[in-house]
Amino acid sequence: MRWTLKPIPEAKKTEALQEALQVDEVVATLLLQRGIETYEAAKTFFRPSLDDLHDPFLMKDMDKAVTRIETAIAKGENILVYGDYDVDGTTSVALMSSYLKTQTNNVATYIPDRYDEGYGVSFQGIDFADDNDFSLIIALDCGVKAIDKVVYAKEKGIDFIICDHHRPGKQLPKAVAVLDPKRDDCEYPYKELCGCGVGFKLIQALASRQGKTVEDLVTYLDLVATAIGADIVPITGENRVLAYFGLQVINASPRPGIKAIIAEVKKETLTITDVVFIVAPRINAAGRMKHGNHAVTLLTETDFNTAVNYAVEIDAFNTDRRETDKRITEEALEQIETNNEQEGYTTVVYHESWHKGVIGIVASRLIETYYRPTLVFTKSGDKLAASARSVSGFDVYNALEACSEYIEQFGGHKYAAGLTLKEENYEAFKQAFENVVSQTIDKALLTPEIKIDLKVDLQQVNDKLWRIIKQFAPFGPQNMTPVFMTENLKDTGFGKCVGEDKSHLRITVTQPQAQSIVCIGFGLGDKEPLISNGKKFKAVYSIDENHWNGITSLQLKLRDIK
Missing domain, CATH: 3.90.1640.30 (inorganic pyrophosphatase (n-terminal core))
Structure with missing residues (x-):
């Protein structure tokens, strides 16, 4: 994973917003990163009103x-x-x-x-x-x-x-x-x-x-x-x-x-x-x-x-969908490995029997393994139909537009699109798509990125900060859950892999002058050696809360450890 720290706003702006809102530096920084620079803008953000809807x-x-x-x-x-x-x-x-x-x-x-x-x-x-x-x-x-x-x-x-x-x-x-x-x-x-x-x-x-x-x-x-x-x-x-x-x-x-x-x-x-x-x-x-x-x-x-x-x-349809997309994902991964297509800048796979209803989900799943712009094709009548998915920062719609001579029809967004083409154009399109992406993509985009809002000390992570962050919701694109990084962390000695297959990591972290906090890292079981035997490490996480036996406590949801 690439760790990218977001730019820190100018000190003058941060101080002015702190003063206007009577908040600490962390909150002011998070707001400025979301384009909220004034008391009025913050009021609109924290207190959404139907009056704010346009004519x-x-x-x-x-x-x-x-x-x-x-x-x-x-x-x-x-x-x-x-x-x-x-x-x-x-x-x-x-x-x-x-x-x-x-x-x-x-x-x-x-x-x-x-x-x-x-x-x-x-x-x-x-x-x-x-x-x-x-x-x-x-x-x-x-x-x-x-x-x-x-x-x-x-x-x-x-x-x-x-x-x-x-x-x-x-x-x-x-x-x-x-x-x-x-x-x-x-x-x-x-x-x-x-x-x-x-x-x-x-x-x-x-x-x-x-x-x-x-x-x-x-x-x-x-x-x-x-x-x-x-x-x-x-x-x-x-x-x-x-x-x-x-x-x-x-x-x-x-x-x-x-x-x-x-x-x-x-x-x-x-x-x-x-x-x-x-x-x-x-x-x-x-x-x-x-x-x-x-x-x-x-x-x-x-x-x-x-x-x-x-x-x-409808729940039965959803169960059926889950089973189908799991099977097709396995078949697609096998196809990539069999054809030695792990290299390159794109993933393009095709099988005439794949269910058209789940190829978009399969494309997203393939990106979890091979992080690059991905198309999954199936047969649709006398043509081939595909769903395209992209990696963060790369416009797959523009890439498809550059290959339009081979495409019958396409439409969509920056990160997700659909298209149809004639079967005889499949190989030529596949090569053209690879060429366009290889020439236009920033190679750094082929490594998954974690965008970090702010570097903080553990003692800055407390109930008050969590109460304010909850008011940032609803979260989504351009207002994602705040992600923090903290350095010089140590596990208190109780860190262990958990879950049926031991694929998750549960640790309790501490830092000088700070209270210890429990962390859960889903899918991070393989990072356990990095935290064992009192080694120091740094972590990227979002703040969360844990509900257990009627007690609610603060916990950190780990994204990555180095």
């Missing part, structure tokens, strides 16, 4: 979208709410359809089949709309590149409103409205909304025309917070506000579908991390293993007992 009409085309939907409702038109099959897409569809159903009965939902139709707006979906007399499609978490699909719909007399957050291409679809903060000509103040966030801004705009405020829409924020966590968007600005209040809904009065998922896992208070690792995978599993419709059905169900039955079914 939805600042988004380009919002007025057109609202007018078109109002017309459709007034005329009794049939509206089809269309979304992608992942968490962001299915929560968006659940959000938009359940809101519109409070205004009109003429609303239906459509999630494309991952296998028959693939990602995004499909001709099949438009034919479904045409066959069933839908004259307006609202596409969420997809559509910003659906140029030909929107033309096709127009020829059938169907209008499109697009709510997306992916990077647009050179040309925008000729829809009634294209809501996407990443449009070059959109001056919306916050650019990092997820698809469900853009959908929320649309219902906020619709509700405002009826004299309602954002407070009237808080019940929808459990869906928005789930999408924010799952889609790994920055938890800054509006996303922080939406996630903060969404978590309150999840923990106090979630919709029956989310309540049923939480009941399955029996956890009391959920953090954004719990949403990412408990709620999101189960919602995702429907689209991966069966069909995204199951997720929308669960998330829009109003009866808790019925929702519990759906949640049990």
Whole structure:
């Protein structure tokens, strides 16, 4: 692991913030590293308010979208709410359809089949709309590149409103409205909304025309917070506000579908991390293993007992998904070793029988072993489909764009993308991708990095610091859990490997003039020799708390030891 210390802010700025907030140097430094430089900015950060949300009409085309939907409702038109099959897409569809159903009965939902139709707006979906007399499609978490699909719909007399957050291409679809903060000509103040966030801004705009405020829409924020966590968007600005209040809904009065998922896992208070690792995978599993419709059905169900039955079914999909991705990961690792492809700057693997629903997860798993930009391909109809995942700091979307001559279709983000290509282009693409990455990647990025906020002494780690750090939540990209480094540590002599396979490390550390603190290092069992026999060492960790026999105590969650 590469240990990288983040830059320390100027002393003058740190002192000024300490003075303004009456906090110590550690807290002031952590805030400055997150771009919080004033009392007002700190107040906004620590006390998120719905008043901090922007006027939805600042988004380009919002007025057109609202007018078109109002017309459709007034005329009794049939509206089809269309979304992608992942968490962001299915929560968006659940959000938009359940809101519109409070205004009109003429609303239906459509999630494309991952296998028959693939990602995004499909001709099949438009034919479904045409066959069933839908004259307006609202596409969420997809559509910003659906140029030909929107033309096709127009020829059938169907209008499109697009709510997306992916990077647009050179040309925008000729829809009634294209809501996407990443449009070059959109001056919306916050650019990092997820698809469900853009959908929320649309219902906020619709509700405002009826004299309602954002407070009237808080019940929808459990869906928005789930999408924010799952889609790994920055938890800054509006996303922080939406996630903060969404978590309150999840923990106090979630919709029956989310309540049923939480009941399955029996956890009391959920953090954004719990949403990412408990709620999101189960919602995702429907689209991966069966069909995204199951997720929308669960998330829009109003009866808790019925929702519990759906949640049990979705939990079974998730168990199936886990077994499938474990098997395919093992096969992919074997393929890399058999073909002697451990070297190089990329990992590109393919097998025609691999389950398309889990190749993205497998790509992420492969990065845990071979830390480099990774693509996992499978057969999809007469083409090959892949999921791409990247390492921290490298833009895989740009790398794919540089290989576009071999690609039929692609889309996504800096760290995750999807693509299709013709089978005969696979080898040429594989070589081109390796060439592009080898020429453009900073070689240091091929070693996993731990970003350290601050070097501290053990005596600075106390209950007061932990109470303040808890208020930094919800954590996520651009506001990660603070990570500290401490040098000259010693184990008190009770350090040992724990867990069934002894793969974890439990030690009690001390430093001169400091109280000892218990540490747990998951997966760090192999570091035990570094701490034995009174050797001095340094550690990177986050602060955590341990609950045992009704007693809560401070502990350190070790990330690495040297």
